[in-house]
Amino acid sequence: MLSVRRRGKNGIYYIRGSVALGDRRIDVKEFSSGTSNADAASHLRADYETKLRHQLMFGPAAVVAQGTMADAFDSYLSKAKRPCHSDILRIGKLNERIGELSLREPKRAWEQFRQTYLADHAPAGQDRYRALFQAAVNAHRELHDLSPLRIKGIPFDNERVRFLAKEDRDRLIASYAPHIQPIITMLAFHGPRIQTALQIAWGVNGVDMGRGTIRLNHTKNAVIQSVPMHARIRQELLPIWEKRGWPAKGHVFLNRFGKPYQDTRLSPAPGGNPLKNQHKTACKRAGIDDFTIHDWRHHWASHCVMAGIDLITIMHMGGWKSLRMVQRYASVGTDHMRASIDRLN
DSSP states (O other): OEEEEEETTTTEEEEEEEEEETTEEEEEEEEEOSOOOHHHHHHHHHHHHHHHHHHHHHOHHHHHHHSBHHHHHHHHHHHOSSOOHHHHHHHHHHHHHHTTSBTTOHHHHHHHHHHHHSTTSOHHHHHHHHHHHHHHHHHHHHHTTOOOOOOOOOOOOOOOOOOOOHHHHHHHHHHSOTTTHHHHHHHHHHOOOHHHHHTOBBSTTSEETTTTEEOOEETTTEEOOOEEOOHHHHHHHHHHHHHTTSOSSSBSOBOTTSOBOOOTTTOSSOOOOTTHHHHHHHHHHHTOOSOOTTHHHHHHHHHHHHTTOOHHHHHHHHTOSSGGGTGGGHHHHHHHHHHHHHTOO
């Protein structure tokens, strides 16, 4: 039986005890009811006890089925250490439209959201919502010791792979403003996402000039261990590091005013890419067409494949969550080998 006890100077009621059914029993550690109202606390205790008895009778799946999608979204946000701003926005959209639906049929809830809200979204955008929805449902199921649920992926054509020849790469890098060139060099030779590069710091958790290593914190998906710094990156960063007095902390890259770039991933109103205009100007100067600033990431991965690096390693170094996102580059290696073999005579 659960009991209610009043504690503290604010008179908040706490609930604790156990619920038994036959030889099965659930012990409940003391937790706050969040209220100093006796009737409200008693109602919460009774409701919680009913849910536990239901769980003893029918198992945890029945308890989950009693909840709503909003419960799953809350579980995900509570579990995530540092959810990115875009994920918080997507959770808000999901909660707004299907939060009241039952967790009894999560796949049906997903299809309803997809048909009513995602009809005009590109398949890749739909799949980002799907992956987040699945993660939220499974975060809630994990709390109740249930096996994970899988929502079928959205087929999408994400085959754009744009990369530059080495001479075009160097010409384009040289066409950026001087304070931008080190950033672009990092994009070209280590392949981070734009904001990952812009927010990197000096020191063991970022650019460690003493050890000659670099660690990219891919907050979107994963964190990798430090890897050796490419010689071109060291060549660009060494003068900056020495000029600033060999710092062990602080942002590596600063804008033209000497200030860190805004982290748009955490902004309440995320802005655009701060390098977009500089990139457009540089491409015009270099005579490079159809090459977005995000294509530097494609460029890096493509040249990794052509250098013989396996896809699993590229996935981890580039911070991709699944091999599916990297497999698009596999054909680059085939095309590169074909071009090489054609040079034989």
